[in-house]
Amino acid sequence: MQVTVTCTKIERYFFMENKSKTLLLGALIGAFTGLIAAMLLSRRAERDENSNAITITTGDGIKIGALVFGLLRAIASLGDDK
Numbered sequence: 297m298q299v300t301v302t303c304t305k306i307e308r309y310f311f312m313e314n315k316s317k318t319l320l321l322g323a324l325i326g327a328f329t330g331l332i333a334a335m336l337l338s339r340r341a342e343r344d345e346n347s348n349a350i351t352i353t354t355g356d357g358i359k360i361g362a363l364v365f366g367l368l369r370a371i372a373s374l375g376d377d378k
Contacts, residue, residue, distance in 0.1 A: 338350065
């Protein structure tokens with residue numbers, strides 16, 4: 297037995313509207329988080345009396361990258377029921 301599911305135009309509209317809202321909210325959260333990170337780095341550079349430049353070592357960059365990928369992986373698996 298084959299079951300066919302069809303979506304009406306209204307259902308597709310609400311799905312796309314929800315998807316757009318989710319993408320917009322994610323973009324805003326990402327921009328806000330990036331702004332906070334830049335402010336923290338700037339504050340750290342101001343406190344450091346030896347240097348006015350913001351410096352991040354290669355090791356720090358790798359650590360931050362691994363943390364970001366781990367966070368994205370955790371977010372992607374939120375809806376998974378295992």
